[in-house]
Amino acid sequence: MKKRTLAINANLEGKLIDEIKQVIPDWEVTADKDPDKIKNELESAEIVLHWRKAAEPILLENNNQLKWAQTFSAGVNSLPLEKLQQKNVALTSANGIHAYPISETIFALMLALTRNIHTYVRQQEKKTWHHAGLKLEIHKKTIGIIGVGAIGQETAKIAKAFGMKVLGVRHSGKQTDNVDEMYTPDKLADLLPQCDYVVITLPLTEETTGMFGREEFQQMKKSAFLINIGRGKIVKEDELIHSLKDGEIAGAGLDVFEEEPLPEKSPLWEMENVIITPHTAGATEYYDERVIRDIFIPNLKHYLETGEPNVNVVDYKKGY
Numbered sequence: 001m002k003k004r005t006l007a008i009n010a011n012l013e014g015k016l017i018d019e020i021k022q023v024i025p026d027w028e029v030t031a032d033k034d035p036d037k038i039k040n041e042l043e044s045a046e047i048v049l050h051w052r053k054a055a056e057p058i059l060l061e062n063n064n065q066l067k068w069a070q071t072f073s074a075g076v077n078s079l080p081l082e083k084l085q086q087k088n089v090a091l092t093s094a095n096g097i098h099a100y101p102i103s104e105t106i107f108a109l110m111l112a113l114t115r116n117i118h119t120y121v122r123q124q125e126k127k128t129w130h131h132a133g134l135k136l137e138i139h140k141k142t143i144g145i146i147g148v149g150a151i152g153q154e155t156a157k158i159a160k161a162f163g164m165k166v167l168g169v170r171h172s173g174k175q176t177d178n179v180d181e182m183y184t185p186d187k188l189a190d191l192l193p194q195c196d197y198v199v200i201t202l203p204l205t206e207e208t209t210g211m212f213g214r215e216e217f218q219q220m221k222k223s224a225f226l227i228n229i230g231r232g233k234i235v236k237e238d239e240l241i242h243s244l245k246d247g248e249i250a251g252a253g254l255d256v257f258e259e260e261p262l263p264e265k266s267p268l269w270e271m272e273n274v275i276i277t278p279h280t281a282g283a284t285e286y287y288d289e290r291v292i293r294d295i296f297i298p299n300l301k302h303y304l305e306t307g308e309p310n311v312n313v314v315d316y317k318k319g320y
Helices: 014-023 035-044 053-062 081-086 099-114 117-125 150-161 185-194 214-219 237-245 287-306
Strands: 005-008 028-031 047-049 068-070 090-092 142-146 165-169 181-183 197-200 225-228 251-254 274-276
Touching: 005 014, 005 035, 014 028, 014 287, 028 035, 035 053, 047 287, 068 287, 099 117, 099 150, 099 197, 099 225, 099 251, 099 274, 142 150, 142 185, 150 165, 165 185, 181 185, 185 214, 214 237, 237 251
Parallel strands: 005 028, 005 047, 047 068, 068 090, 142 165, 142 197, 165 181, 197 225, 225 251, 251 274
Antiparallel strands: none
16 A cells, blocks of 8 residues: 655754654655655655745645645745645644744844944944934833734733733734733724834734835834834835834834845835844744644644644635
């Protein structure tokens, strides 16, 4: 009888592959980052671990056995969701593994903007000794977390260590620990004027695309900072640039952009009140092991018992 196949389209450490094989000892398990090197396995895979753009033609056109795809990313907006739904493929994301590194990046950006660290780094390059008008502190301020999932909850917990007031936005409006007041998206205009920091941690969906534009920036305090580690297209970038230039908000820490890499011609590169990171907020030394141990292996065990995964299953209607 032909073996069931798991195709891992990534270069994983041997110990992690061994842990997977212990769960499915009778399966064929093949791993390689290059889709061409495991083309046959991708064509016959029942499960694929890590979705790569280069492998899409093989998986969508040549594979009739695929039942489940596990991504290495939290966001799935770049995947061919409609085609996967048509093929009745279960899709699971890596949502939840980024809570520590991304919340650390959020506070790195917030603290840098608050304490002028970005300015001092630029001054260091020029050997300039200047106070640069430093006066702000983060303690006791108000943070608005737009999207209180795993990342938002970890961010809220850290905010409480700074004695901050925490406001949150989530679709359900359901309260959670460390959030003082929870709002639904339709009440965003009530939240924004209260915040010293507005942090976007949302996925990109039809509903969130272009959610932040000139109107929202004008609702914020002129002293407020915007942090976006969600997706670039949630923010109307041209309107953000205008608001930053016009002083409608104090500054921004941006890890994601409408176009990536950020084009060299973008004014954001040169703006003194902006910190840019290259979509690396989720990078961590523990990335692979968290995907495998915290999500994929528990999902795999449930799949063997029931025929379907149960952790981070993407709702195709919602897009996340």
